[in-house]
Amino acid sequence: MCTRGDKLKAVELFIRYDFSPQSVISELGYPCRGSLYNWYEEYLSNGNDIPDVNPYKHYSEGLKRVAVDHYFEHGKCLARTRRALGYPPKELLAAWIDELEPGRRKVNRKHRGFGDGDKENAVIRLVTRKESAQSIADDIGVKRATLYNWKRRLLGEEAPSTMPIEKRDDMGIEELLEMKAALEADIDKLELKRAVLEGTVELLGKGQGVDPRMLTNREKTILVESLRPTHKLRDLLDMVGLAKSSHRYQMAAMAKPDKHADLRMRICDIFHDSCGRYGYRRVHSVLRAEGVTVSEKVVCRIMAEGDLHACRPGKRRYSSYKGEISDAPENLVKRDFHADAPNALRLTDITEFSIPAGKVYLSTIVDCFDGKAVASTMSTSPNAELVNTMLDDAAATLTDGEHPIGHNDRGCHYRWPGWIERCERYGITRSMSRKGCSPDNSAMGGFFGRLKVEFFYGRDWKGWPIERFMEALGEYIDWYNEKRIEVSLGGLSPAQYRRSLGLAA
Incomplete structure (x- = not known):
């Protein structure tokens, strides 16, 4: 409710701005045009003043209760109660409801989003004219002008204007029949538009806001044919923006046998x-x-x-870095992960898998010659035994005279005495990435990334015990070595590539 001072300020600005209501509303943010004109008339009729009147004094407690009860008994519509009883203003009625029944007043929905279905239902109610436009607007919580804007957007600018209820009694039977035919045409057009939108979403799997005119001609043809039993072909083609010749061509193309x-x-x-x-x-x-x-x-x-989409990547979170606990060897690789022969350059790292049953840690050594996972170990704890056992298994694949470079990041596992002693015993030259520089071991990160995308992400691991998960992970690594093709290897797996070169049986 606006105070006397608010009203006077608005009226004085109205006069100062040469009776421009929009200028006043833009500056103050209130009121509506109708209220401003009413305040101005009240201002003139009271000798250039607006009396300070408490609206509550005009109505007894009994009348207030009658209005509030009517509001709850007739659909919780402020405007409907105002029209039925002749009092009070909507703002005052809202204040009475909050006073007598706090928390029960229906919140105005004009600020919520309206979907296409809501707008179409409102326009259908408007064009059928079983109720006034104002009552429809009040019921759904929008302005009357908004309702007509929806009608123009859905039916086009050529949509015929509807006749106000109070003027229908003066119309002849022919005019009424013409109006009925126009309204029926509007309803048919709305129903057709809705059917096209629903078919675009459900049949073709498109998003809610897609424009049917942006579909390919083939998709338009599929949509049109699905709706032909209930709608005319000409109307459907106009709605989706497809020429009849294009429709005929697509029908002939789809009738041909699928060559693929x-x-x-x-x-x-x-x-x-x-x-x-x-x-x-x-x-x-x-x-x-x-x-x-x-x-x-x-x-x-x-x-x-065919909706055949490969796995999607996720996030890598585990880090084995625990600070500079010992001297780090030089980075001998310097991001050159190419090797001309097997067992010349090997990379290693640890990654974590978190499933409902617990956490699993995988430690793997990869040969840069062909990307083969030379050795892998798994455990529920990222301890020294995990990496030391892996290194022992990898060293068993070396022949006499083979002394590869073993490159890794700055994880604590590779700086403990057990790892360093084994590298010296097997003749492995240690190399380590720079501090906080993951690209220095990016090839190993790429291996884990592919592994998690293809094996781990996007699957529901509920009910999987740790042992079963480890078994499945081991099967994937075997498949990776034996069957998973690599484009850089000419479409062969690491094992197939080595056999093709005579390096493996």
């Missing part, structure tokens, strides 16, 4: 054989190895159409 039918089945088999780990490039490499001639773009499109 066999390829689609093979791509699905390859994708599922990899447990959903292969993207389109690796699938294309497998096809090329099988002698299938097809472009990467075709493979990518077929996988997208």
Whole structure:
């Protein structure tokens, strides 16, 4: 409720600004145009003054209770109670409700978002004219002008104006029939628009805010054909913005046999054989190895159409760095992770897997020659035994005269006496990344990243005991070495690549 001072200030500005209500509203933020004009008339009728009147004094407690009860018994609409009883103003009624029934007044919904369905329902109520536009606007919590704006956006500028209720009695039967036909056409148009939007979301799997006119011609044709049993073809084509000749062409194209039918089945088999780990490039490499001639773009499109999406990456959180607990050896690798022969350059690191049953730590040594995981150990604790046992297993694969460079980050495991003693015993030259510089061991990070994307992320590990998880992780590493193809190796796995060079049986 505005005080006497607020009203006087608004009226004085109204006069000063040459009777421009918008200038007053822009500066003060209140009132509406109608209230401003009423205040000005009250100002003139009271000798250039506005009396300080307490609105509560005009109504007895009984009348206040009648108005509040009517509000709750008739849909909690301030405007409806005002029209039915003839009193009080909506602002005053709201104050009475808060006074007599605190916390029960319905919050105005005009600030919440309205979806397309809400707007269409409101416009349908408007064009059927079973109730006034103002009552509809009050019921849903918007202004009357907003309601008509929705109508213009949904039905277009050419939508016919509706006749106010109080003027219908003067209309002839022909005018009423014309008005009925126009309203029915509006309703049909709204229902068609809704059907197109729902089909775009449900049938084609698009987002809620997608514009049907932005679909491809093929998608438009699929949508149109799904709605043809209940709507006319001409109306559907106009709604989605598709020419009739384009529709005819797409129908003929879709009627042809799928030339990629066999390829689609093979791509699905390859994708599922990899447990959903292969993207389109690796699938294309497998096809090329099988002698299938097809472009990467075709493979990518077929996988997208079949909703075959490879795993997505997550976040790496574990760090084994515990400070500078001993002297660090020199960084001999300097981010050059290329090796011309096996067992010349090896990388190692530890990563953590957190599942509901607990945490599992994996320590792995990777050969830079072909990316093979030479040795891996797992444990529920990132202790010295985890890395020392791994190093012992990796050293067993070395032959006489092989003394690789062993590169790692600055984790504490690689600075403990047990690790240093083993490196000296096996003739491994130690190399270490610079402090806080993860790119210095990025190839090892890439291995763990691929492992987690393809094996760990996106899966529900509830109910998996630690032992079963470790077993599955070991199976993945075996699959990685034996079957997982690498594009840089010509579409071969590390084991296949070594056999192709005669380096393994």
